[in-house]
Amino acid sequence: MKLRFSTTSPYVRKVSVTAIELGLDGRIERVATNTMDPKSDHGADNPLGKVPALITDDGERLYDSPVICEYLDSLAEGPKLFPPAGAERWRALRRQALADGILDAAILRMLETRRRPEALRWDGWVRLQSGKIAKALDQLEREADGLDGPLTIGEIAVGCALGYLDFRFAEDGWRATRPQLAAWYDGFAKRPSMQQTVPREPA
Amino acid sequence: MKLRYSPTSPYVRKVAVAALETGLDGRIERIETDVWNPETDIAEDNPLGKVPALVTDEGMVLCDSPTICDYLDSLHDGPRLVPAEGPGRWQVLNLHALANGIMDAAVARVVEVRARPEDKRFDGWLQRQTLKIGRALDALESRAAAGGLDGPVTLGTITLGCALGYLDLRFSEDAWRDGRPALAAWYEAFSQRPSMQATVPPG
Ligand SMILES: N[C@@H](CCC(=O)N[C@@H](CS)C(=O)NCC(=O)O)C(=O)O
Ligand SMILES: N[C@@H](CCC(=O)N[C@@H](CS)C(=O)NCC(=O)O)C(=O)O
Numbered sequence: 171m172k173l174r175f176s177t178t179s180p181y182v183r184k185v186s187v188t189a190i191e192l193g194l195d196g197r198i199e200r201v202a203t204n205t206m207d208p209k210s211d212h213g214a215d216n217p218l219g220k221v222p223a224l225i226t227d228d229g230e231r232l233y234d235s236p237v238i239c240e241y242l243d244s245l246a247e248g249p250k251l252f253p254p255a256g257a258e259r260w261r262a263l264r265r266q267a268l269a270d271g272i273l274d275a276a277i278l279r280m281l282e283t284r285r286r287p288e289a290l291r292w293d294g295w296v297r298l299q300s301g302k303i304a305k306a307l308d309q310l311e312r313e314a315d316g317l318d319g320p321l322t323i324g325e326i327a328v329g330c331a332l333g334y335l336d337f338r339f340a341e342d343g344w345r346a347t348r349p350q351l352a353a354w355y356d357g358f359a360k361r362p363s364m365q366q367t368v369p370r371e372p373a
Numbered sequence: 374m375k376l377r378y379s380p381t382s383p384y385v386r387k388v389a390v391a392a393l394e395t396g397l398d399g400r401i402e403r404i405e406t407d408v409w410n411p412e413t414d415i416a417e418d419n420p421l422g423k424v425p426a427l428v429t430d431e432g433m434v435l436c437d438s439p440t441i442c443d444y445l446d447s448l449h450d451g452p453r454l455v456p457a458e459g460p461g462r463w464q465v466l467n468l469h470a471l472a473n474g475i476m477d478a479a480v481a482r483v484v485e486v487r488a489r490p491e492d493k494r495f496d497g498w499l500q501r502q503t504l505k506i507g508r509a510l511d512a513l514e515s516r517a518a519a520g521g522l523d524g525p526v527t528l529g530t531i532t533l534g535c536a537l538g539y540l541d542l543r544f545s546e547d548a549w550r551d552g553r554p555a556l557a558a559w560y561e562a563f564s565q566r567p568s569m570q571a572t573v574p575p576g
Contacts, residue, residue, distance in 0.1 A: 213508055217471065217474075217505070217508040217509045217511070217512040218470075218471065218474035218477075218478070218505050218508070218509055219504075219505055219508070220474070226463075228460075230460075230463060230464075230467070231467070232463060232466075232467055232470075233467070233470050233471075233474075234466075234470035234473070234474075236439065237463070237466045237467065237469075237470055240466070241463055244458065244462075255447040259443075259447075260429075260433060260435065260440075260444060263435075263440045263443060263444075264433065264434070264435055264436075264440060266440075267435070267436055267437035267439075267440045268420070268421070268436070270437070271420075271421035271423070271436065271437065272421075274421075275421070286495055286498070287495065287497075290492075290493050290494065290495045291493070292489055292490060292493040294489070294490075295488075295489065295493075298488075301422070302420070302421050302422050305416050305420035305421070305422070306420040306421055308420065309420045
């Protein structure tokens with residue numbers, strides 16, 4: 171399999187953490203991709219022009235991190251990161267959706283403050299996205315004791331979302347009013363899969 | 374179940390069509406919600422402030438249309454909208470991701486114009502989204518021409534139908550059908566389905 175990746179994308183990180191947790195990491199060849207480079211050829215693998223994109227051994231092109239992660243899960247033996255239909259599945263998918271929503275808002279905020287021409291930046295947009303992030307974090311704080319169960323895609327997504335906030339918006343100090351979530355993340359971030367995938371700017 | 378909805382959201386339409394196709398429509402109570410109204414109470418159900426959001430009979434809140442559809446698909450005994458396993462599952466989820474990406478890019482264009490002050494709009498952003506839509510449509514035209522969209526209704530084709538319907542609603546001037554006869558013919562037939570007819574957005 172081949173994975174189109176960037177070292178800063180939190181959606182890519184979800185895929186990488188999933189692959190490591192499942193023991194599939196060694197089967198994935200990585201292709202560094204800069205989606206902002208107009209000359210990049212990644213559109214051939216994903217017409218939407220995004221990373222992550224996975225090219226399977228059958229030549230199938232998969233994108234969107236939830237799909238790629240579930241595909242990897244289907245290849246691995248052992249406990250499932252995507253539980254079969256039932257309460258556990260909805261809990262995991264719901265949590266992933268909440269975490270992905272935090273990421274969507276955080277990416278929009280990052281684009282606004284880093285990529286948009288300065289004269290066209292608008293504080294109202296930053297506030298709207300920051301408000302979504304804060305409310306979703308408050309929700310996770312209320313559910314934090316549920317994060318300690320068996321590992322699913324939900325916790326992986328939450329871990330990657332919090333890691334991205336630390337990477338891009340450390341000044342928010344998200345931990346200040348969310349002690350339980352902070353304590354959980356402190357433990358979770360020590361997993362080898364998280365340690366090996368800490369985001370960094372490309373060299 | 375309760376569904377927070379807006380009559381023009383393509384993600385909501387996806388859920389509504391899925392509910393009709395699986396015979397679950399009668400079990401869903403609808404609550405119209407204007408997410409752009411500053412007084413909206415959507416965050417009480419979805420901290421991300423978006424529609425659709427589904428409140429299940431057990432009181433669990435699912436936000437994100439893919440998760441909601443995955444849930445609905447587990448509640449009925451008919452043919453599944455997403456095959457439970459095998460290559461068909463990844464093909465359907467991949468078509469879903471591609472069509473959903475068209476929605477994301479189209480909604481981003483609408484939001485850029487509607488939600489921001491006029492002097493803070495960025496043409497580069499609009500162009501980037503338009504390019505994504507064009508590339509995705511071209512990939513879908515090839516698929517349609519090869520018969521890849523034929524067969525029983527799935528979450529993939531439902532999402533594609535709703536994405537194309539949304540382009541007609543918001544960007545009819547783009548004339549997406551030009552140069553894409555196979556996709557246009559597919560949509561012409563698909564949009565006759567009762568589930569699509571019952572959910573046409575108000576123009
Ligand atoms: N929903 C997608 C989001 C992927 C995404 O937005 N990736 C960003 C990088 S963090 C990207 O490639 N952006 C380039 C672009 O949108 O043009 C997923 O879960 O994989
Ligand atoms: N990924 C979500 C997207 C939902 C979405 O973006 N909905 C729009 C309406 S079309 C919305 O509620 N936007 C409000 C906002 O972003 O603040 C899904 O698939 O359900």
